[in-house]
Amino acid sequence: MWILATVGNLPVLYPHNTRTVHYSLLRYTWDCAFALAGQSARTRHTEPVRVLHGMWWTFAVILIYTYTGTLIAFLTVPRLTSLINSLEELANQKDVLWTYRAKTAHETLFATAQPPSTYNKIGQLLKERPDLLVHTDDEGINAVLRGDTAFIKEKSWLDFAMERDYLATKQCRMAQVNQIFFSAGFGWALQEHSIFLQLFNNEILRMSQSGLFTIWRMQNWPSPNECTAGNPGAPAGPKSLHIKNFSGHFFIFGVGLGLALLAFLVERLLLRGFFRDAKSEGEWRGGGDLVVCWVGLIK
Known part of the structure; x- marks a missing residue:
């Protein structure tokens, strides 16, 4: 001017x-x-x-x-919420189907569950629709990326799968439900009355109490990113404004x-x-x- x-x-x-x-x-x-x-x-x-x-x-x-x-x-505007936040919500709707890997502990768990439990509802769909079963983990991820399908898998494996997908695409194409179910423990098998049994128990307990397991997890687990940081399944409100949202004004x-x-x-x-x-x-x-x-x- x-x-x-x-x-x-x-x-x-x-x-x-x-x-x-x-x-x-x-x-x-x-x-x-x-x-x-x-x-x-x-x-x-x-x-x-x-x-x-x-x-x-x-x-x-x-x-x-x-x-x-x-x-x-x-x-x-009301806050946006996830469609599914638990295994029960997944089993009680049909907008999103689900799958898990065939011939695994998951198939045994859901196929042998007694009605009217939630596990039985999960397995009943796969009995009626055996074509939904996947035979590899990559097939399960591809089913999720196609849309309207949930893949039931160990959380540890899903964490690394989401990390690989984010690093490859720089997009948040997958999300995990917060609820964790069917927790399974792992251990070492020793001979009965082994002289090393008490030693293993004491050392594992000492490593757990000293925080060594937590340090190993921080060093080897995927680092939090914009898709996994915080609480991914929590309700999300409208996004904040950025300068690109006003590009029309500057035009x-x-x-x-x-x-x-x-x-x-x-x-x-x-x-x-x-x-x-x-x-x-x-x-x-x-x-x-x-x-x-x-x-x-x-x-």
């Missing part, structure tokens, strides 16, 4: 502008800030500056109302800047043409007549 007002404010184009007050760059910067606060301003404006100022006001109004609308939506302001510069160039070209014609014909009589001719040409 300061450049267009200083360079473009010529007496030939604006003879009625008899004021010789020159506003500083800081004054125009302050006027732009006033527009964001809804306040008016009074500065010297040429036609290009009027165009640019009008587009800046438009930009400011749209920006304010967009932010206000997003804030209202944040306060009124509008860019159009206004282009129109203002175009108006400035048109004025400069018309001014140069009027000077050339007046000099060649010897009919230059002052800035006032020139402005009348220019206005008539525009009309």
